[in-house]
Amino acid sequence: MDTTDTTPIIPKPVKQKRFAGFRKSLTDFFASLYNINSFIIRFFKEAFLPPYEFKEIIRQCYETGVRSFTLISLTGFIVGLIFTKQSRPSLAEFGATSWLPSLVSIAIMRALAPLVTALIAAGKVGSSIGAELGSMRVTEQIDAMEVSGTNPFKFLVCTRVLATTLTIPILATYTGLISILGGFLNVYVNEGTSYRTYIGQVFDPLSFIDFTAALIKSIVFGFTIGIVGCYQGYNSSSGTEGVGKAANGAVVTAMFLIFIEEITIVQITSWFR
């Protein structure tokens, strides 16, 4: 068996009394870092080797899109609408309400669209990946797949991670457009700006870097959601409560990582401006 061993390391209990709790959580922490790391390495080793599971990847992309579409449409629209509405008074103080479209587009493209999409997908898609794989693990469906000659890591994990990595950028673009539409509705009602003028003003302040950064961000977020959900589910402990833990862990960990990644990428792009 020449695949990377991703059997989770379960640290042995430490037998000291003092600092025992602290030590245990420290070893747990590093053990899980190691485990996640080898899980990611295994993904890159297996995902790009034939046979490719195109059909299953497409199916998973569809699932990812369908699961989060309604919520993303609603949230995206409302974010755009509310953001425009709430920003107006501050700009009005300087008599600069004509800057609203630019402000909206910068806020949405640089920050809100990828972040909102990723957080919603973490809740909707990440948790269901965690629960799905978790229950497959618990009921031995993953083992059954393995003994019937299908590599479950490739078939279940690689396809889902690739699907979220591909789909989240598309969804984020969609969120951006729908928020800009929400912003337009508010601007139109208040200032009577025409659609053409609005679109011109929206895309004017955006640079190549903005688009690239948004794209990179959503790819990273998508990968994170997929890999965390799969990791939690694939390694879920036995018992029904293991499934719940996997689903919950998938959401919490993914959201936490998404914030850290957001900050890091924002910092890096600011060096390029």
Next chain:
Amino acid sequence: MEKQKAPIDHKNAVIRVHGLKKAFGDYEVLRGINLELYQGENLVVLGRSGTGKSVLIKVISGLLQADAGTVEVLGQNIDQLTTRELQALRIRIGFSFQNSALYDSMTVRKNLEFPLVRNRRGIGRKEIDTSVERVLEAVGLAQTINQMPSELSGGQRKRIGIARTLILNPEIMLYDEPTAGLDPITCIEINELINEVQERYKTSSIIITHDLTCAKQTGDRIAMLLDGKFQREGSFEHVFDTDNARIKPFFDYNFIK
């Protein structure tokens, strides 16, 4: 109900296990298992809950890795195989899981197709359909073809699980507690199915159970797993006939004739 004598080739072992050890943490589950499964034979492994019966067949099928000892299946040492070779070997082994392990997002038809579609690339629709119908008929559940696993009873799920392994015409069958949690009549039906599979598909099987009716009805040979080793081995009557205070209650409790 007595088992017919099966044609067993005692010179030809399809599984050889030697000195197998497996521990989880500090707990040694298997402590030196030696086992030979002969061509055409039904070997029943008896043992109480938690003695490591499931662990044993998971090691044999390469789902778990042994700490020590060798496992040879169909002439190949499973520790020394590449992933690809292991996959090729596994297709020749059928594994019926303790809780059936049907894919619950797929219908019965899709469940049965899965191993076929995955392992025989380019197989035609017609051939798939005939194979599915053939194994469904073999387990007597043709009417369930479009149902979801959640709509099946425990006994039906067991049969579909067995059908799913039969579809690849395995040479070896591993049954993990085929009768656990079923009523006595369904148990007997499953036992008959196991014997039918042995006859029809010419399989060699390991049947794991703690159900004596099942052992008696399906086993050509019985091995008693206790404290991580096979303590007694042989015909049902031979294993039964003991004064060992830890084995005897096992048989008294079930008092079968």
